[in-house]
Amino acid sequence: MQPPPKRQNIETEVTPSVQETLFEFHQSQFAPRDVSLxxxxxxxxxxxxxxxxxxxxxxxxxxxxxxxxxxxxxxxxxxxYAKVTISRRSEFERFGRTLLDNPKLAALVKTLYTDVGSAYSDVSLLPTDGPLSYTAIRGMTNLQMLTVGGMRKNKLLPSMRRDSPVLEAFIGSFAVSCLQLTFLRLRKVHFGEYTGLVRQVTSFPVLERLKLSASTWGKPGQLTLNEIISTVSRHRLSAFWMLEHLELHLMNDDIRGVVVALRHITSKDMKTICVHHRCRGISEYMPMLYANLGLDEILAGPIYRSLTRVTWRLVSNQGEAQVWLAGLPRCFARLAKRKILVCEWRFEPMYAVCCIV
Structure with a gap:
């Protein structure tokens, strides 16, 4: 029996008419092609x-x-990387490694929110070089807004230490490297000494907005003689010569501190001032205190001509606070005439808030 014949490949001849048809198809709008956006x-x-x-x-x-x-x-x-939020220990570690492995990414960070208290339950658990190393922080040269959440208070151990040199050094690292930082918020950060708080917040060279939320300190502390002589005007609000927005949280008679704060401001670019006055109870002398503060005269000075809004927020759990509020425009006649005074009343439970003035 003879074997079957081998299969032969038959080439199909492409006629000129077929070539012309293929050419027209590839030139049409229905032809498949790569399009770059x-x-x-x-x-x-x-x-x-x-x-x-x-x-x-x-x-x-x-x-x-x-x-x-x-x-x-x-x-x-x-x-x-424009806006970064880190609140877990693993997030601090991964973010730090990322910046060390790829330093170019650090320059992309413009807003950074760090909650150290959520990541570390005790100051003894903080790494010796801080939640983020100085090398990682050094690359964030374009950082503009920074929030640092401090150690949380342990209700079971109220005497547990919450201040830490490591945490203070962590905040100070941003002042050294992030020279474009204009907004700083310290939330529940506890300092061993008041002077430590002052040194930290005044070390940012171009700070425009400072927000302290329930930030506290243990004892006053003191500045050395050399510090007083060399930086006599540095450790106060006058150091913030580019300040635009000021927000103060004060309680009861501490409201007198507003006068001290406003008299030390030297910035000529002030835009807004917001005062939160928390009153534990209604007392008949409080309206007189408002009238005698002299804030209207201070805010009429040349340093405050650029103001666009002054908000006075009265926080109280008493209904009579509304009566006070109605009389506030008489205490701030000049501001009311400029139509930049905003009076508000907020009802909420009372709690202590500590703030620098």
Whole structure:
């Protein structure tokens, strides 16, 4: 029996008419092709992704965009690191390693929120070089807004120490390296001495806005003679020559401290002042105290001509506070005439708030 014949490949001849048809198809709008999106369109897409809710979805999607192609990498990183929030020990460790491995990412951070108290339950657990090392912080040269949450008070151990030289050095590291930082918020940060608090907040060279929320100190402390001589005007509000916004939280008779604070301001760019006065109870002398503070005269001075808003927020659990509020415009006649006075009343339980003035 003879074997079957071998299969032969038959080449199909492409006629001129077929070539012409293929050419016309590839030139038509229906032909498959790679189309590059303009860069501005890509940036608009990334902006929309950045605004996704919840924020966790936005972060995950931006990470996917950064890994998709080389063109999307840098724009995605800019949006990923522009605002960083870290509140767990693992997050502090990963973020620190990331900045050390890729120092260029540190320059992208513009807003940083750190909650040290949530990450470390006791000051003894803080790393010796701080929650973030100085090397990692040094690269954040474009940081503009910083929030530091301090150690939380242990209700079971109320005498547990909450101040730490490591935490103070951590705050001071930003003052040395982040020369564009204009906003600083210290939340529940406890200092061993009042002078330690003063040294920290006055070490930021271009600070415009300072916010202290329930920040406290143990004892007054003292400045050395050399510090007093060399930096006589540094450790007070006069040091903030670029200050634009001031917010004070005071209780009861401590409201007299507002006068001290306003007299030490030297910035000519003040825009807003907000005073939160928490009153534990209504006393008949309080309206007279308001009238005798002389704040209206102080705020009429040349240093405050750029003011656009003065908010006086009375926080009390007494209904009579509304009567006080109605009489406030008489205590601030000049501000009322400039139409920049805003009077508010807030009802809430009383609690102690400590703040620098």
């Amino acid at each position: 303009p860069l501005d369109v890509l940036l608009l897409i990334l902006d929309a992704v950045h605004d996704l809710k919840p924020p966790s979805d936005a972060l995950k999607t931006l990470c996917l965009c950064a890994r998709s192609c080389r063109v999307m990498l840098r724009p995605s990183q800019v949006r990923l």
